[in-house]
Amino acid sequence: MRYTIPALAVLLALPGLGHTQEMVNAEAYREALQDKFANPGTMVSDRGEILFKTKRGPKNASLEKCDFGLGAGKLEGAYAQLPRYFKDSKKVEDLESRLVTCMTKLQGFSEADVLKKVFGNQKENESNTDIEAIAMYVASLSDGVAINPPLKHAKEKEALKIGEALFFNRHGPMDFSCATCHAQDEKRIRLQELGNYAGNAKNTQDTMKTWPTYRVSHGMVRTLQSRMWDCNWQMRLPDLAYGSPGSVALISFLSHNAKGVALDLPGMKR
Amino acid sequence: MKFKQTLLLAALTLAANGVAIADKPVVDAKLKAQVDKIIALSFLPGENQDLSRLKQDETLQTCNQYRDNVPEKMAAAIMEREAKAIKYPADGKLMGDWKTGEKYYKMGFAYRIGTVEPDKADKDRGGNCYACHSADPKEVAFGTIGPGLTGYGKLRGSGDDIVKYTYEKIYNAQAYNACSQMPRLGHNGILTPEKIAHITAFLVSPDSPVNK
Numbered sequence: 001m002r003y004t005i006p007a008l009a010v011l012l013a014l015p016g017l018g019h020t021q022e023m024v025n026a027e028a029y030r031e032a033l034q035d036k037f038a039n040p041g042t043m044v045s046d047r048g049e050i051l052f053k054t055k056r057g058p059k060n061a062s063l064e065k066c067d068f069g070l071g072a073g074k075l076e077g078a079y080a081q082l083p084r085y086f087k088d089s090k091k092v093e094d095l096e097s098r099l100v101t102c103m104t105k106l107q108g109f110s111e112a113d114v115l116k117k118v119f120g121n122q123k124e125n126e127s128n129t130d131i132e133a134i135a136m137y138v139a140s141l142s143d144g145v146a147i148n149p150p151l152k153h154a155k156e157k158e159a160l161k162i163g164e165a166l167f168f169n170r171h172g173p174m175d176f177s178c179a180t181c182h183a184q185d186e187k188r189i190r191l192q193e194l195g196n197y198a199g200n201a202k203n204t205q206d207t208m209k210t211w212p213t214y215r216v217s218h219g220m221v222r223t224l225q226s227r228m229w230d231c232n233w234q235m236r237l238p239d240l241a242y243g244s245p246g247s248v249a250l251i252s253f254l255s256h257n258a259k260g261v262a263l264d265l266p267g268m269k270r
Numbered sequence: 271m272k273f274k275q276t277l278l279l280a281a282l283t284l285a286a287n288g289v290a291i292a293d294k295p296v297v298d299a300k301l302k303a304q305v306d307k308i309i310a311l312s313f314l315p316g317e318n319q320d321l322s323r324l325k326q327d328e329t330l331q332t333c334n335q336y337r338d339n340v341p342e343k344m345a346a347a348i349m350e351r352e353a354k355a356i357k358y359p360a361d362g363k364l365m366g367d368w369k370t371g372e373k374y375y376k377m378g379f380a381y382r383i384g385t386v387e388p389d390k391a392d393k394d395r396g397g398n399c400y401a402c403h404s405a406d407p408k409e410v411a412f413g414t415i416g417p418g419l420t421g422y423g424k425l426r427g428s429g430d431d432i433v434k435y436t437y438e439k440i441y442n443a444q445a446y447n448a449c450s451q452m453p454r455l456g457h458n459g460i461l462t463p464e465k466i467a468h469i470t471a472f473l474v475s476p477d478s479p480v481n482k
């Protein structure tokens with residue numbers, strides 16, 4: 001169905017072009033990516049809304065009572081103020097680890113059930129998982145709101161500090177840290193442009209304001225947890241656990257470095 | 271001439287690294303303990319996983335402690351340790367066949383693990399050098415994390431010292447530059463000594479497209 005949208009058909013054709021052409025067309029490509037009406041992320045968000053409001057799980061409850069930091073059921077602008085410390089779980093949580101908490105506590109799912117399949121696999125022609133769709137929905141209600149995660153609680157400060165250290169921490173058979181690829185301006189790996197998330201606020205803002213994002217090359221919505229997993233996978237490390245404290249710390253570091261920019265959701269990327 | 275400039279630049283970079291640093295680590299013992307704990311909680315064990323990859327050797331621990339800007343003395347110790355561990359091909363030839371080298375210069379690292387598309391343990395691995403360096407001027411899909419290497423042999427010649435330096439640099443980038451951002455491809459077992467000798471030929475040989 002999404003393939004009937006003409007703008008998107010052009011986009012889908014682009015990644016197949018030769019490298020040189022790909023670079024030449026980068027500008028046009030980027031412009032086309034701005035067209036929100038052609039963003040299938042909106043449909044994923046719509047599905048997420050239905051899932052969010054449907055009574056599900058052993059406790060037959062919806063997620064409408066989930067507190068994302070601004071009070072139970074208050075979704076507008078909540079994603080822009082994540083990660084943050086939550087008293088009930090005694091943890092700093094990002095959007096997705098918060099969803100795991102609410103799905104287990106409010107709906108009664110077991111954590112193992114929720115975590116069994118978190119990302120849809122485009123190579124198997126799957127569509128987005130429920131939790132991806134729900135995350136897209138909750139995030140979309142912060143469209144236009146400035147990224148502004150709180151930094152009051154000691155645990156929030158700790159997460160930021162650990163996130164920064166993790167960002168620069170080198171490990172694995174390639175000796176990589178995030179900083180190997182993301183701490184200098186205007187670098188590329190092969191032809192992929194890399195953002196500087198350690199010293200360039202503009203870069204970090206441009207990147208972070210468009211997550212969750214519809215990834216054209218995957219044909220589905222991707223979230224920050226997926227991106228954190230993906231970069232760690234590229235680093236030849238074991239799978240980064242969904243919602244793990246390490247993933248949340250990295251997202252804290254990136255979110256604080258992106259502070260002040262209005263979210264532009266759903267994003268759309270290569 | 272250009273080679274001298276590069277050497278000078280390298281020396282200056284090292285000097286800058288050496289001078290700019292206070293001797294205090296950026297990551298103190300407390301923060302390191304916190305980070306280690308978080309890492310232990312954050313990666314999945316099980317089939318196709320390998321938690322031993324999260325362990326850092328002494329060199330990486332020092333690099334991490336100082337965020338890659340280690341004080342001069344420690345830098346010297348790292349370079350000495352890494353240089354000592356370099357292994358050479360059994361036949362002692364550091365200059366292999368440039369055509370084979372071209373293949374391994376291009377080919378990716380493989381070595382992925384986890385639940386999604388893990389590579390077979392015996393998958394042929396390359397150096398993925400184009401990810402970070404240019405080489406053959408006809409190849410436009412190169413990254414820029416490392417310096418461009420187009421014309422490498424033409425600029426530096428193909429004397430024994432250049433061959434040895436190139437082989438050793440690829441085997442272990444930190445033997446020449448403590449906490450280099452370049453992976454220690456031989457040292458960490460990504461590339462065999464033989465593959466490194468082939469790649470060396472690809473960079474150095476006058477017949478290689480790199481030097482045309």
